[in-house]
Amino acid sequence: MSREIAIALAGNPNSGKSTLFNALTGARQSVGNWPGVTVEKKTGRLKAQSDCQLVDLPGIYSLAAGSVDEIVARDYLVSGEPSLILNIVDGTNLERNLYLTTQLCELGLPVVVAVNMMDVVKRTGDRIDLERLAAELSCPVLPVSALLGEGLDALTAALLQGIRGELPLPQPRTFPAAIESALADIADLIRPVAPSVPGERSRLIALFERDAHEMERLQLPAGVSSAIEERISRVEAEFDDDAVSLIGQERYQAIQRLLASSRLEHGRGQLTVSDRIDLVVTNRILALPIFAVVMFLVYYLSVSTVGGWWTDWANDGLFGDGFFFLGRGREAYDEKFEEFELAEMSIESFEEEAEAAGLEAEAATDLVSEVILFGESGEEEDRFPVTHADYLAALDVEEPDPAAFGPWVPGVPVLVEQALEAGNVSGWLHDLVLDGIVAGVGAVLGFVPQMLVLFFFLALLEACGYMARIAFVMDRIFRSFGLSGTSFIPMLVSTGCAVPGVMAARTIENERDRRLTVATAPFMPCGAKLPVIALIAGALFADAWWVAPSAYFASIAAILISGIVLKKFRAFAGDAAPFVLELPSYRLPRPGDVLRSMLERAWSFIKRAGSIILLAQVFVWFATSYGWADGAVRAVEQDQSFLAVLGSAVSWIFAPLGWGHWQAVVATITGLIAKENVVGTFGTLYGGFAEVSESGWEIWANMRVHFTALSAYSFLLFNLLCLPCFAAIGAIRREMNSARWTLFAIGYQTGFAYVVSLIFYQLGAMFSGTGSIIGFIVALALLGVMLYLLLRPNPNRRPALATARS
């Protein structure tokens, strides 16, 4: 069997590469990562020849500027795997796009150039002599419009020709004689140590440019390196310029000569539609309001409304009891169900009262009990008396059957439960499937609808060109704590939910910024943390107004501090190269591309994040529902479970934070499934009830026994900042594409949370007169370390920056 043929698709960002890739491969695509980096790798089978793979390289402007994307692309191109390069260039911006082409032509592989956006080129009045261009570049140059699907047949024909080995190798540009002779000398110098390869010329030029990556790859002996260095310096002295600038200039001059002969007409001058849009959109005065409106819409639609509704439907309907088809019958049913709930509470309260009085409830005609209704975070909402007549009436209220109110579709757990019961499955397996696996799958899939909506908007913003403007507008703010404007969207979305927030980091181009954003975005107080804040505020601070804002403030401060502190470490230190951002022309995106990008990202979440979420879910379910009782592992109440044992064993760790009792530790661990579980666990552990309905717990008083205001706030701080829920950890794992970086991220978050809570609690305790001197000293020391890390000068600051400031 012959080896599979691979074609590498290379081109600038915004050149329409994804659209062309989709057009050439259709649905036969797979998405993964390049090994070891967060860069996405897409491959697809050519529609015209299915044993031929098209490999989508990351969008790059050059092969030699040193970014991760460029290294990935270069490594692949010289790996010997691809037998042909398809280079897509933006016809409306040939000058810069051909820069990469000149580098690709040196790799010793046949190249096919596709000039994209020919429809736009024609509209602006440009005319390009492509035959002339092809002759000059000595490779086929074909006009296409990936958006309209024009020119694809001719392009495919050229690719097939290339696969059959019928295309000549492109003739690389020649440089001025002095540089050429230096390249020849370098070739002589490395010949004894490095065997000649097809992409020899590219390698020589890289060595001439002192490309660190190439030097490392060749591992030249010191003698050879210094001889090369001496040779480069001679050329530099001759031209009074450095090697990198020389090569770059020569390339651009060659391109300008090329275009001078092949560009027949140049219809520039008038403002394009894109220019006119940009005049408004990034206008000095209007930019921020427009930006705020766009962001509000994205957030509102994907987190609050459309996405939120779908997520609620997935969690409570599809993976809950069930749902009404198209919502019909929901209102009537809800009303009846509320009546039923009130009746249940009346019965419970009356029977308790009767039992306390030593009476039979049925016969206690003179007894009156009271029902108190509590709000979501435990505050009292309403109370009403229950008389004997009310009690009897309540006994007659039946639980409404949803199927009687409209087209009712039972949820997955209900269906699975029916199937399990029909199959007479044993108890533990029943529980494992239902409470472990189905709940876990639900936890994974529950996020998907919200993500689909968000990813739709992200793809739309990227494809139309506004994403780059967001970075342009927000860069000033984010740069001051070590990130760039591109981090804005992940942070914004994380205030709703860290899972799509972390996944949104995919749109950040710089790998270090991406890692830093992924590591810090989960600090944001997401929707699930709000009930925790509300509970603490209600139970220990009498619903003081400042608790929630201060929690937000602490979270945002955590992001700022982490940004500044981590940026000073080598692994996160800013790219040595400057931050450059192309502001592409505004374009109407192709619906197919937007939908495909949306589905791809959602699928990659399910596939790559799903497994970790599911496993963790099953583990915590097991640990909370099972325990060691009567010499065997069996189902037990939560306070006797393995988790409670574990909580007691490690609770001493949290004593310095002021809450070293096992209940708080267990609540924190169950919070890893979803942060709002902290509230439910508190309900169980402090309420003392076997079952706690959301509106009926009386745990405030019990909590006050275990917590002081100080330790409760410390607990809140820790839970806001420590490692996020499993779903978010799964998303982090997906984006970091490395177990090491994932562990670093959650380790850092937890460590940071611990230190902050400790400092807060110990200093607070000292000032309120209950602290210990050792705790105070430790807290001061940690605070000192933190301030040092925060304020020390950046050791990785690049020198160019310092001299460039005027």
Add this chain to the structure above:
Amino acid sequence: MKTLAEVQIGDRVQVRRLHGTDQVKRRLLSMGITKGTQIELRKVAPLGDPLELTVRGYELSLRRADAGCVEVD
């Protein structure tokens, strides 16, 4: 030495030389900024940084600090 960071909005300037490390130069070169390139400062972001430039017929955004590496006439 006048740099790109000191140019006024609407000004067209010509690049004289690139400064900074090889990394800085590589990145600037890959975006089309070389000796002799015409650059126009189109506008400044609402918060005063970064800059929006027209280089070789397209729009490029550079931070002020990085624009300081580009010496112009």
